[in-house]
Amino acid sequence: MNNYDDETTFAIGELAREFDITPRSIRFYEEQGLMSPSRTGQNRVYLNKDRVRLKLILRGKRLGFSLAEVKTLFDMYDSNPNSAVQLEAMLEMTEQKRAVLRQQLEDIQMLMTELDDVEARCREELAELKRGKIA
Amino acid sequence: MNNYDDETTFAIGELAREFDITPRSIRFYEEQGLMSPSRTGQNRVYLNKDRVRLKLILRGKRLGFSLAEVKTLFDMYDSNPNSAVQLEAMLEMTEQKRAVLRQQLEDIQMLMTELDDVEARCREELAELKRGKIA
DNA sequence: GTACAGGTTTACGTTAACGTTAATTACAAT
DNA sequence: ATTGTAATTAACGTTAACGTAAACCTGTAC
Structure with missing residues (x-):
């Protein structure tokens, strides 16, 4: 299709x-x-x-x-397709991107556990409110 | 540390x-x-x-x-934690963020496998170049 | 023939997240 | 006393990736 x-x-x-x-x-x-x-x-x-x-x-x-980066890749491919230089440049760019993604994964995991904490404290306080311990 | x-x-x-x-x-x-x-x-x-x-x-x-979004989160976190309304709003907010984070996790994993593919093809072509199969 | 739904160029406007002077202040060392 | 280093505010400049008119052409539908 x-x-x-x-x-x-x-x-x-x-x-x-x-x-x-x-x-x-x-x-x-x-x-x-x-x-x-x-x-x-x-x-x-x-x-x-x-x-x-x-x-x-x-x-x-x-x-x-970025569009500029995409253009760089296009230009390299158009001028010298399948050249070792172009392929190695491509590898370098993907490796950089991979590093960024790894960092994001780490950040997300930390943020999630922090959200767990916040949520737990919220639920606890809510429970206390319902038990009437706090006005 | x-x-x-x-x-x-x-x-x-x-x-x-x-x-x-x-x-x-x-x-x-x-x-x-x-x-x-x-x-x-x-x-x-x-x-x-x-x-x-x-x-x-x-x-x-x-x-x-964005910085504006971060500020929204901070404002929520800082706001009066003694009211049940506030706490429930906070819970809702964290749950929404959690959903967003889950989505991002999924996206990143997909992107990573895409990068794997690109990289694999690059390495393969490079290997062929070195074997002299292509001028 | 006229309305309309597309296409065109030119050019200024927008948003986020700072960068970049400039002009000034203050403390620390030589 | 001068030099150096780090701080301050104020305000204009910058970049990316388009958005948004304005003013125009053009083929088809009714």
Whole structure:
């Protein structure tokens, strides 16, 4: 499913709806050099490869990369695909991201136990209130 | 370790160094109502409770909370803990946050496996490059 | 033919979380 | 007395990722 051939075209609004973003965002990504759709007259026309690019941009964002970082990856891939240099740069970026995620996991665990404490104290005080020990 | 008594005081620069942020940031947090250190003359003086607050702010940030959200949590925590209404509101709030954290945990785990995939493909291609299968 | 639903460019506005001077104060050491 | 280090307030500057008009074209529906 979700498999288009190389002829199928999309208007900017279609892609916007599909990925639940605004046309403005898509134009912005183009302005930042992340996409370059063709045109019919003055209207942008997107092929499936452009659609895939957009998907990659959004996935990069979900992974916490900035648009500039995504562009860096695109540029590297476009200029020298499958080069050892590009692949190693990619590995480095993923490793950095992994470190951030590890830190977040740790933080979440600490926060959760703190929430446990707060909750326990709340329940205790509530129980005392109901027993009438405090007005 | 890292255990200070309630008398120990800190200058703004000390805290900045300890948490690897700038004094400007600490003043900004105060300006946003997240801290209120005492003073000697016109200089800010931080006690351990302030230091703990700062730690919590930074942890919240790492978790993706805005300063405004952190402030909301602080306000709730600080507000009168003697009323049953307040306590129940607090419980509701912590339960909501807990749900958010659970979701984040899930997201992070998915992202990590995605990174695993990317990394695995990279290493594989690198290995092929080294075996000379690709020019 | 006119309304309308899309598309277009240009350009200024917005928000968060600080950065960056500037001008001043205060204590500590040389 | 001067130099150095750390602190202060006030206020304007910055970045990312768009939002939001304004003013325009353009093909289809009625």
